[in-house]
Amino acid sequence: MKGRKLIIGFVGATQEAIGALTIVFSYILYHDLFDVQIWLDISAEHVFFYLLLLFVFGFVSIISGFFLLRELSQ
Amino acid sequence: MKKLKGKRELGLFQAVMIGLGGAIGIEIFVLFNYATYLAGSTIVFALFICGIINLLTMLSFSELGAAIPEVGGEYSYAKAALGGFLAFLTGWLRWVSNAFGAALAALGFAYNISYFVPVDMPLLTPLIASIIIVVLTFLSIRGIRQIGPMIVIAFIAFFVILILGGLLHGLEFKIFYPSTLEGASNVFATTAYTFIMFLGMRAIAAGGSEIKAPGKNIPRAILISAVVLMVLYCSIAYVTVSVLSLDDITKSHIPLTLAAKQIFGETGAIILTIAAIIAALSSLSTAIMVQSSITRALSRDGYLPKFFLSTHRRFKTPHISIIFGSIFYILFAATGVVEFVGYVAGFASILGFALVNLSLIRLRMKMPHLKRPFKIPLYPYVPIAGILVSILLLLFIERSALSLGIVFIILSLLTYHVGMVGYNRIRIAFGGMSLGVGGFVALFAYLLRTGYPLPISIPPHLSAIIFCLLIFICAINILAGVLNIVTKSKR
Numbered sequence: 174m175k176g177r178k179l180i181i182g183f184v185g186a187t188q189e190a191i192g193a194l195t196i197v198f199s200y201i202l203y204h205d206l207f208d209v210q211i212w213l214d215i216s217a218e219h220v221f222f223y224l225l226l227l228f229v230f231g232f233v234s235i236i237s238g239f240f241l242l243r244e245l246s247q
Numbered sequence: 248m249k250k251l252k253g254k255r256e257l258g259l260f261q262a263v264m265i266g267l268g269g270a271i272g273i274e275i276f277v278l279f280n281y282a283t284y285l286a287g288s289t290i291v292f293a294l295f296i297c298g299i300i301n302l303l304t305m306l307s308f309s310e311l312g313a314a315i316p317e318v319g320g321e322y323s324y325a326k327a328a329l330g331g332f333l334a335f336l337t338g339w340l341r342w343v344s345n346a347f348g349a350a351l352a353a354l355g356f357a358y359n360i361s362y363f364v365p366v367d368m369p370l371l372t373p374l375i376a377s378i379i380i381v382v383l384t385f386l387s388i389r390g391i392r393q394i395g396p397m398i399v400i401a402f403i404a405f406f407v408i409l410i411l412g413g414l415l416h417g418l419e420f421k422i423f424y425p426s427t428l429e430g431a432s433n434v435f436a437t438t439a440y441t442f443i444m445f446l447g448m449r450a451i452a453a454g455g456s457e458i459k460a461p462g463k464n465i466p467r468a469i470l471i472s473a474v475v476l477m478v479l480y481c482s483i484a485y486v487t488v489s490v491l492s493l494d495d496i497t498k499s500h501i502p503l504t505l506a507a508k509q510i511f512g513e514t515g516a517i518i519l520t521i522a523a524i525i526a527a528l529s530s531l532s533t534a535i536m537v538q539s540s541i542t543r544a545l546s547r548d549g550y551l552p553k554f555f556l557s558t559h560r561r562f563k564t565p566h567i568s569i570i571f572g573s574i575f576y577i578l579f580a581a582t583g584v585v586e587f588v589g590y591v592a593g594f595a596s597i598l599g600f601a602l603v604n605l606s607l608i609r610l611r612m613k614m615p616h617l618k619r620p621f622k623i624p625l626y627p628y629v630p631i632a633g634i635l636v637s638i639l640l641l642l643f644i645e646r647s648a649l650s651l652g653i654v655f656i657i658l659s660l661l662t663y664h665v666g667m668v669g670y671n672r673i674r675i676a677f678g679g680m681s682l683g684v685g686g687f688v689a690l691f692a693y694l695l696r697t698g699y700p701l702p703i704s705i706p707p708h709l710s711a712i713i714f715c716l717l718i719f720i721c722a723i724n725i726l727a728g729v730l731n732i733v734t735k736s737k738r
Contacts, residue, residue, distance in 0.1 A: 181734070184726045188681075191720060200581060204370075214704035221647065223703075228654075230684060237681040237727050240674045244734055 178245060185241030192234030199227040259464045262451050266472030268399045269447030271406075272530030273355035274348075274589075275480060276503055276523040278441055281586045283488065284497040286437035291484045292424045293437035298477035300438065300640070301445035303633040304600040305473050306623040307607040309466035312452030313620040314610075316461040319544040320452050321603045326548070328606035328613060332663050335550050337606070339659040340599040342541045343652075346572060347592035348443055349534035350579035353380050354588065356527035358500040362520045376580035379531065384573040387535045388559060388566045398525065405522045406479055409503075412510040413486030436643040440586075442593040444480060446600075448472045450533065462620020486510075500585070531576075538572035539565045550663065590648030594641065595655070601637035604630035678731030685724030692717035 202209055203224060210216075215223060257265070279290075286293045311324040319326075322338035329337075353376035360375055425431045451458070451468045458464050487496065487506040496502040504523065508516035543565055546555035559566040579588055607630045610617065623629050644652070665673045694701060695714055705713055 180726075181730055184723055184730060187723050188727050191723065196578075203582070206370075212706070219702075233677065233680045233684050234724070237677045237724075237731055240677060240731050241727060 185238045188234045188238030192231045195231035257458045262458045262468035263471050264399050266448040266451040269450030273352045273527040274444040277355035279502045282437045286433050288488045289425050293434045294480045297438045300636050302473045305469045307604050308452040309469045310623050312465040313462045324606045328610035335663045337602045340595045344592050344595035345538045346575045349576040351588045352527045352530035353580045359523040373581045373583040377577045380576045390562050410482045416510045439640040439643040446596050466621040539568040542568035590645045594644050594652035597637045597640050601634045604633035678728045681724050682728030685721050688721040
């Protein structure tokens, strides 16, 4: 039981962190900080498509992680 | 059901001050340049149209505010009239509009501070905006007082002096109405963009529970505020586009300050910048108060967790709902793009206004005998016109802001249905999504490994590290998906 809780806690926290980092990365991509658009060869017209993908991914990760972390507190 | 009611201690004058204090904020300072870029000198006409459209819905606010003088404003009206998802959506939209309005105020504060400290740094504006949100959040938790009537009067005096100064300075006549179809379309786009300049007036209806003789005072206060704002904003726009070139206005983040500089010199610019900074702080503190009130109302009705209702042990303020809202303000302000933030706030407000008009019609049918101290004239034409014009304006919202607005509506559907279809089903659905995302990441990692031509280029020396990272993310998502699906919650 303790091991299961440990796994749930680790996976939930990691998913939260991945989601948060994804949102931060989408911010960096949007503002083209550190020339990231050139670095990844993303044209300005396609930026919004990648932002949408990143938002969906980040959103799903944060919510899914939230459900797991909530499980621990119950 | 427990109602959140306040003490009735505000008269007509204070009610008008609440309306003007809510509306005369940073919006006129920060939205002006892009609005002029859209409409040119016809911005005066666009603001006039905006005032008229706002007035249509404010009449509905007047009737509803007088009949249902409860904390929560339009959410309380929609709850009484429509109930269910539409009531929740109305509260949600109010929250979204308020959150983006707060982000706009913080950005306006940052732009105006830059007049005194001109540092050319790309991230400085979002950083200053975030800092001021944190500071005001802290002050709000400690129980900051709202803007006083004297400050509102001082603002109106600033603007009147600017207008009179402009008239004495000598104005260049420009065409203030559209003469082509494209011009008319630009006027509507500007109206949608500047819509939030007027909507602070609804603070009167939201604070209806604290106003004495609400039947008389709420409608009067709303009408007086609307007329004062229309005259004030159109006159300021008239003076600004007359004393400055359109090029100067659209290139500056602080066009009103430039106009004051042109008319009164450096002293005028400094005074107006200080006024803008005070306006930003006022708008932000009002937004924090209103956001907290909406969050608590949604929490009270079971749409959001109950912990939002808790108050600080020492300061007796709703600290959790205040901090919750402020996190989002910082995220929205971090975009640093005034036009985008302005349009999203406009989108949420316009849709919310359509729902207020719908609430009025529905309530007249559902509760015909409800005591209505004020009834709107020309019913049902006025609320129907309010709905139609709101829908028309939505067509002129900028595409990316419209997309985000639709995302917020989808989120509201999701949040609402968490309560309706049950926690476990939503959790299983997110578990499924997590599995899908894990599968997609695995496919991407496979394509990267096999050298398949991808739409983005990964530097070769980082290819192995990114592959390992993708595999790790894939494993975490699949594990999370499985855990969310198989674990039964005790809820």
